[in-house]
Amino acid sequence: DQQVKQNSPSLSVQEGRISILNCDYTNSMFDYFLWYKKYPAEGPTFLISISSIKDKNEDGRFTVFLNKSAKHLSLHIVPSQPGDSAVYFCAASSHGSGNTGKLIFGQGTTLQVKP
Amino acid sequence: EAGVAQSPRYKIIEKRQSVAFWCNPISGHATLYWYQQILGQGPKLLIQFQNNGVVDDSQLPKDRFSAERLKGVDSTLKIQPAKLEDSAVYLCASSPGPNTGEVFFGEGSRLTVL
Numbered sequence: 001d002q003q004v005k006q007n008s009p010s011l012s013v014q015e016g017r018i019s020i021l022n023c024d025y026t027n028s029m030f031d032y033f034l035w036y037k038k039y040p041a042e043g044p045t046f047l048i049s050i051s052s053i054k055d056k057n058e059d060g061r062f063t064v065f066l067n068k069s070a071k072h073l074s075l076h077i078v079p080s081q082p083g084d085s086a087v088y089f090c091a092a093s094s095h096g097s098g099n100t101g102k103l104i105f106g107q108g109t110t111l112q113v114k115p
Numbered sequence: 116e117a118g119v120a121q122s123p124r125y126k127i128i129e130k131r132q133s134v135a136f137w138c139n140p141i142s143g144h145a146t147l148y149w150y151q152q153i154l155g156q157g158p159k160l161l162i163q164f165q166n167n168g169v170v171d172d173s174q175l176p177k178d179r180f181s182a183e184r185l186k187g188v189d190s191t192l193k194i195q196p197a198k199l200e201d202s203a204v205y206l207c208a209s210s211p212g213p214n215t216g217e218v219f220f221g222e223g224s225r226l227t228v229l
Contacts, residue, residue: 105157
């Protein structure tokens with residue numbers, strides 16, 4: 001049972017344009033969502049997160065939007081830069097009583113930003 | 116501040132052999148995780164420690180995989196005997212606590228089973 005899904009395996013955008021990466025989840029108990037970026041031969045690095053009590057969080061060129069009713073979140077990168085080319089993972093966790101806070105990851109989306 | 120350290124970075128073994136991976140988390144982090152990432156998939160949690168106790172090992176194949184964190188600091192993940200499908204990157208991660216949000220990952224140990 002894939003609780004976190006990233007249905008687009010890859011995305012290609014032109015430098016300077018907006019990149020939109022999407023993520024869907026099925027477990028309504030998730031209350032914290034994160035995006036990680038991964039370069040080849042490196043571990044995932046934290047990018048941005050959002051709590052379920054918010055619907056938007058912004059950090060520089062990166063903005064994450066959360067739509068709880070649709071169980072959907074998205075990562076917007078504006079403007080996109082060639083250095084943003086990487087695999088992006090969406091992850092979710094539950095922080096309530098009795099939960100371990102473990103991260104459940106999606107399959108990843110490979111973003112290519114063309115110069 | 117030093118990050119999560121893992122070794123070895125790469126390991127090639129034949130099926131039915133054994134292998135061990137080591138992880139040293141960020142200093143002071145009580146929670147340590149081992150994830151398995153198979154090519155083309157997202158990381159999957161194998162085991163989660165809180166200090167030296169196991170919090171979640173529901174997806175650890177216990178017939179061949181074992182992990183320990185005896186002193187509540189560094190940890191070892193062992194596979195014995197290895198199967199072809201164990202070929203993956205094994206990621207160690209740590210966080211200050213189980214419900215503190217961000218988890219910090221090491222660079223991973225890539226295992227190839229021939």
